[in-house]
Amino acid sequence: MKFKSLVLALVLTLLLLAMAGCGQPSDDAEPTATPDIALLETRTEAQLAARLTAIAPEPTPTATEVAPLITPEPTARPTATPTPAPTVMAPPLLIVNVLQNGSANIVVPGWAGVESVLTHYAETMSISALHWLAGSDLVTYVSSHEFAYSRTNETNVFSMRADGSEQHMITGQYLPPDQASGPFVSLHGRVEGAAGVCHVVAQGMASLVDTDDTGAFVLEGVSQSAGWARAVCPQDERVYQGSVSIDAAVPDQEIVITVAPEGQGWRDASFAPDGQRFVGTFYRWKLDDQGEVRFELQGLLYDTAEGEYGRLEIPEGKTFHGAAWSPDGERIVGSLTDEEMAYLWQWDAQGASVGELYHMENSEEEVLTFMNAAWSADGAALAFEVHRWYWWSPEKFRTDLWRVDANGENASALLEVDWGTHATRPSWGAMGTTLFYQLSTSETDLGGLMPTEADIWAIKTDTMETVRWTEDGKSFLPAVRPDGGF
Numbered sequence: 001m002k003f004k005s006l007v008l009a010l011v012l013t014l015l016l017l018a019m020a021g022c023g024q025p026s027d028d029a030e031p032t033a034t035p036d037i038a039l040l041e042t043r044t045e046a047q048l049a050a051r052l053t054a055i056a057p058e059p060t061p062t063a064t065e066v067a068p069l070i071t072p073e074p075t076a077r078p079t080a081t082p083t084p085a086p087t088v089m090a091p092p093l094l095i096v097n098v099l100q101n102g103s104a105n106i107v108v109p110g111w112a113g114v115e116s117v118l119t120h121y122a123e124t125m126s127i128s129a130l131h132w133l134a135g136s137d138l139v140t141y142v143s144s145h146e147f148a149y150s151r152t153n154e155t156n157v158f159s160m161r162a163d164g165s166e167q168h169m170i171t172g173q174y175l176p177p178d179q180a181s182g183p184f185v186s187l188h189g190r191v192e193g194a195a196g197v198c199h200v201v202a203q204g205m206a207s208l209v210d211t212d213d214t215g216a217f218v219l220e221g222v223s224q225s226a227g228w229a230r231a232v233c234p235q236d237e238r239v240y241q242g243s244v245s246i247d248a249a250v251p252d253q254e255i256v257i258t259v260a261p262e263g264q265g266w267r268d269a270s271f272a273p274d275g276q277r278f279v280g281t282f283y284r285w286k287l288d289d290q291g292e293v294r295f296e297l298q299g300l301l302y303d304t305a306e307g308e309y310g311r312l313e314i315p316e317g318k319t320f321h322g323a324a325w326s327p328d329g330e331r332i333v334g335s336l337t338d339e340e341m342a343y344l345w346q347w348d349a350q351g352a353s354v355g356e357l358y359h360m361e362n363s364e365e366e367v368l369t370f371m372n373a374a375w376s377a378d379g380a381a382l383a384f385e386v387h388r389w390y391w392w393s394p395e396k397f398r399t400d401l402w403r404v405d406a407n408g409e410n411a412s413a414l415l416e417v418d419w420g421t422h423a424t425r426p427s428w429g430a431m432g433t434t435l436f437y438q439l440s441t442s443e444t445d446l447g448g449l450m451p452t453e454a455d456i457w458a459i460k461t462d463t464m465e466t467v468r469w470t471e472d473g474k475s476f477l478p479a480v481r482p483d484g485g486f
Contacts (some may be wrong), residue, residue: 058283063264071123082328090137090162092239092481093436094118095456096127100169104128106141106164109456111469112486118164121275122146125450128155128479129268133275134327135378137162139479140170140278142266147206148201151173151228151243154292156263157280157302162481170304172265173203178224180204185248188256191215191231194240198233200257202226203244224249231257239263262286267297267448268372270324270332272349276304279332279351281322299323299334301351313353315345316440320449321371323347326406327379327482333357335370335384343367344384344404347395357408360386367391371448376428377482381405383414383426383435387445390419397445399424415459415466420449427478434467435459436478451474458486 019284068242091113099102100118104125119127121143127143139162144155152171160167168176180203191198191211197226199208200217203226211217211231219229228261230243282300285293297320299312312332314320323334331354334348339360346354362368369387370469381404390396404411415423420441425437436458440451453473459466469475480486 007153010431024397045245058484064248085187085400090481090484092270092430092484094130094132094139094162094479095474096125096130097150097472098125098476104476106139109470109475119145119167122165123448124270125476130479131270132479133159133271134433134482134483136274138275140269140271142263146174147265148173148230148232149205151230152241153265154263155267157266157269157278165227171302175204175226177204177206181225183224184221185224185251185425187219187246187248187255189217189219189229189231189257191217191233191243191257191259192243193259194231194233194235196233196235198259200229200231200241202229206392208232214450222248229255229257231259233259236259260286268322269276269302272325273327278302278304279322279323279325279334297321299332311349312351313448315353317342318345321369322373324373324375324382327375327377333373333375333382335373337369342370342386344370344373344382344408358404358411360411365391369447372425374426374428375406376432376435378432379406380432382404383428385424385426386413387447389445395443398421398422398441399425399445401435401459403435404443406416414461414464423457425477427448427480428482429458429480429486432483433461434486435461436480438476438478 003008009115046208071300083142093112094106095109096104097107102124103122104127105121108114113409123145126144127141131140133140138159140157140159142155143156147154147156150169151171156171157170158167158169158171175305176454190271192215194458198211201208202213202219202222206224209219212413228243228246229246238261240259240261241263242257244257246255262285264284267283267468269278269280271278278300280300281293282298285295288294298318302308312323318336318338321335323332325332330349335347336343341360341434346357348354349449359367367389370386373382373384381403383401386400386402390439396419398417398419400413400417401415402411403414410454414435417423420443422440423437425438436456438454440454442451454476455471455473456469456475456478457466458469
C-alpha cells in the first residue's frame with residue numbers, strides 16, 4: 001500500500017468526534033422528548049469506527065530515495081514568534097481544492113488572485129482546517145501530511161507563508177531531516193504488541209524502516225540528538241502505533257517500542273494575535289473492552305516554542321466541540337453541548353471557564369450542536385454552525401449558519417438550508433459584511449468530518465444574498481485574509 005492510503009484513513013481520524021445529535025431512535029422504543037446524548041455519541045462512534053481502515057505507510061527503501069509525499073518546498077526551522085515577510089503579496093482568500101490528479105492542496109483560486117498551488121501534497125484530502133494569522137502573511141492549517149515523522153500524532157498543526165514557502169510542522173516534535181545534526185549512529189530494537197511488519201522511524205530521519213516478521217529493526221543514520229522513535233503497524237482494520245524516548249548517544253542499546261490500537265492528533269487550531277500561542281481541538285481514540293472505538297475531544301493551549309501549557313476547563317456534564325481565539329487575544333469562545341442544549345462558551349486566555357455566551361435549547365423535535373465558531377476580523381461578532389438532527393425521523397440532518405454579537409446578544413440565522421444540506425466552515429470577509437462557507441449535501445451529519453464533495457459560497461450579511469464561487473464539487477475550507485480583500 002502507498003503512504004497516501006494510511007494518510008487518507010488517518011485524516012478521517014482527525015475529525016471523528018461526531019456531534020452529539022447523530023443516530024436514530026429504536027423502532028421498538030417509545031420516543032422521549034429529551035434524547036440520551038451519551039447514547040447518541042456512542043452510536044455515532046460505532047458508525048464512524050468502520051472508517052478506521054488505516055494501512056501503514058510504505059517505507060522508502062534507502063535514505064537517498066525521496067519518499068513520495070515529501071513536500072517539494074524546503075522546510076524552515078520554526079521561530080517562536082513568526083515575523084511577516086513584507087515581500088510576499090498575500091492573496092485575499094485561500095481554499096483547499098482537489099486537483100485533477102486527486103490530491104487535495106491549499107490553493108489560491110483564480111477568482112481570488114493569481115491562481116497557484118501552495119502545498120503540492122499527494123494525499124487525498126489530508127487537510128482539515130485552514131486559517132490566516134491576522135496581521136501577517138502566515139497561514140496555519142491541520143494536516144496528516146508526513147504524520148509518521150511526528151512523535152505520536154496522526155494529524156499536526158502546520159504553518160507557511162502566503163506564497164507557500166517556509167512550510168513546517170509545528171506540533172509532534174518534528175525535526176526536518178536536513179536539520180538533523182551529526183554525528184549519526186545505528187540503533188537496533190524491536191516492536192512489541194503487533195504481529196507482522198511494522199514501520200519505524202526516529203526523530204529527524206528521512207525515511208521509514210521495515211521490521212522483520214519478529215518485530216526486529218535496525219535504524220541507520222540516526223542523529224545523536226534524536227529524542228524519540230516511533231512505530232506504525234497495520235493490523236486488520238486498525239492501526240497500531242506507539243513511540244518511546246531514546247538517547248541515541250548511548251551505544252549498543254536496544255530500543256523497545258510498544259504499540260497499541262490508539263491514536264491522537266489535532267482537529268483544528270486557532271492562533272492568538274501574538275502568533276505564538278494557539279487553542280487547539282485535540283482528539284484521542286482507543287478501543288474499549290468490547291473492541292469499540294471511543295473518541296474524546298479536548299481544548300489544549302499550545303505554545304509554538306514550549307509546547308502544551310494548559311487546557312480549557314470544561315464544565316461537568318458538557319461535551320467540547322472546538323474553540324476560537326478572539327482577535328484581541330483576551331478570550332476564547334467555543335462550542336459545548338449537554339443533554340438539553342447547545343452552547344457558545346467563554347474562557348479567558350489562560351483557559352479558565354468564564355461561562356455561557358449564548359445557548360439554544362433542544363426542542364422536542366431536534367437535537368442541536370454548535371461547531372466551528374468564527375470571529376469577525378473586528379471581533380464584533382461570531383458566526384457558527386448549528387447542526388440539527390430531526391429526532392423523530394431517521395437520517396434527517398442539516399447544518400445552518402448563525403451569527404451572534406460578541407456580547408452574546410442579537411443572535412440570528414444567516415442561512416437556513418434544506419434537510420440533507422450542510423453549510424459549514426464559516427470565514428468572515430475583512431469588512432464583516434460577507435461570510436464565506438462550504439456547502440455540501442449528505443444524508444447524515446458528518447459532525448466535523450470533511451464531506452466528499454463541496455463548493456464555496458458566500459452570503460452578504462446585510463442583504464442575505466448568497467453567491468456561489470465554485471461549481472466543481474471539489475472546493476473546501478475557505479479562509480479569508482482578515483485584513484484585506486472581500
